[in-house]
Amino acid sequence: MKKLIIPTRRTVKEYPIFIGRALIGKIPKLIDLAGYSQILIVSDENTSKLFNLKLEASHISLPSGENHKNFQSVELILNKLHDMKADRKTLVVNLGGGNICDTSSFAASIYMRGLDVLQIPTTLLAQVDASIGGKTGINFAGVKNLVGTFKNPIGVIIDVDLLKTLPEREYLSGFAEIIKHGLIFDKKYFSTLRSTLKFSDSELEKIIERSCQIKAKIVAADPQEKNVRKILNFGHTIGHAIEALSLENPKPLLHGEAIFLGMIVENRISYISGLLNKKDFLIIDGFLRKIVKPVQLDTERILKKILFDKKNESGRINFTLLKALGRAIYNMEVDEKIIIEALNYENN
Ligand SMILES: NC(=O)c1ccc[n+]([C@@H]2O[C@H](COP(=O)([O-])OP(=O)(O)OC[C@H]3O[C@@H](n4cnc5c(N)ncnc54)[C@H](O)[C@@H]3O)[C@@H](O)[C@H]2O)c1
Ligand SMILES: [Zn+2]
Incomplete structure (x- = not known):
């Protein structure tokens, strides 16, 4: 123990x-x-x-x-x-x-x-x-x-x-946050994760421990999410909107499933905004797409939803984005056109 x-x-x-x-x-x-x-x-x-x-x-x-x-x-x-x-x-x-x-x-x-x-x-x-x-x-x-x-x-x-x-679907959903921890904080940790998400019991125990350490460290630095804790919101601005809309359906997405989609879109936003280089963008995009089934996204309704998201200060759409694999940046104001472009990409 x-x-x-x-x-x-x-x-x-x-x-x-x-x-x-x-x-x-x-x-x-x-x-x-x-x-x-x-x-x-x-x-x-x-x-x-x-x-x-x-x-x-x-x-x-x-x-x-x-x-x-x-x-x-x-x-x-x-x-x-x-x-x-x-x-x-x-x-x-x-x-x-x-x-x-x-x-x-x-x-x-x-x-x-x-x-x-x-x-x-x-x-x-x-x-x-x-x-x-x-x-x-x-x-x-x-x-x-x-x-x-x-x-x-x-x-x-x-x-x-x-x-x-735990049912397989719930197990996979949990990996959304684990992968997020690697993407925002620890490139080496990300590289130990495999897109099959199949791990032995002892590997899984180590993964849980590492993710707990990462989360605890970030939270300790900023318990009330005034600054650096916001990096944990990567994938969640879009992801929460997708999740909230899907709750209207008889078979809604799980939290982690929505966050996987949110991370795919926000990874693209990071790239289109010029923050993230193409190499890292493609590694992350390829990895996430092996896990997640494509879903039709309702761009207009998602946009409307995120305008009401509590993370937005003074009416602007703020994101946590990636500036490299393993490094995130918070409070990034993103132009609506870029958000629309990234969302629409998923529907082509
Ligand atoms: N507070 C935070 O910092 C924080 C962080 C991440 C996510 N969340 C929230 O967590 C929620 C999602 O949590 P979740 O994915 O655990 O969903 P959940 O609590 O709904 O559990 C998923 C399902 O698995 C069942 N279940 C639970 N444990 C089981 C087990 N051991 N074996 C078999 N079945 C089991 C539950 O009954 C439920 O049907 C979201 O609302 C999300 O917003 C909060
Ligand atoms: Zn979450």
């Missing part, structure tokens, strides 16, 4: 990230639970059946899926906390993917002005990204993560064994 400590600025409390196997049976050995009056385990309809934390606790299971990352789910959690007479010493344990991590951490952050949260991420995406960094949130008015808070957990327990039951 590895134990990473999130290095933080003095203003933010450090918390441990445990990465290993067979960890969920050992929670009291990893985290000091003695000071808590009660525990609420928040899971979803799948994770509640799959995993047993063997803790004395109350339970709530939410419907799964991005369309349930909303106030209704938050209210269910708040009602449960109220019913169990939760006080400030109640611990909320999140047992699920990014949706549970985001929704439940948000509910915990507003109940009695904030309860402690322990993250036990169960998807690859949540293990390498959503459970770390303290961003909570729900979707609102058709905009991804429009409502949320910053709330660091007391710890993150990443049990790689939990991924054994």
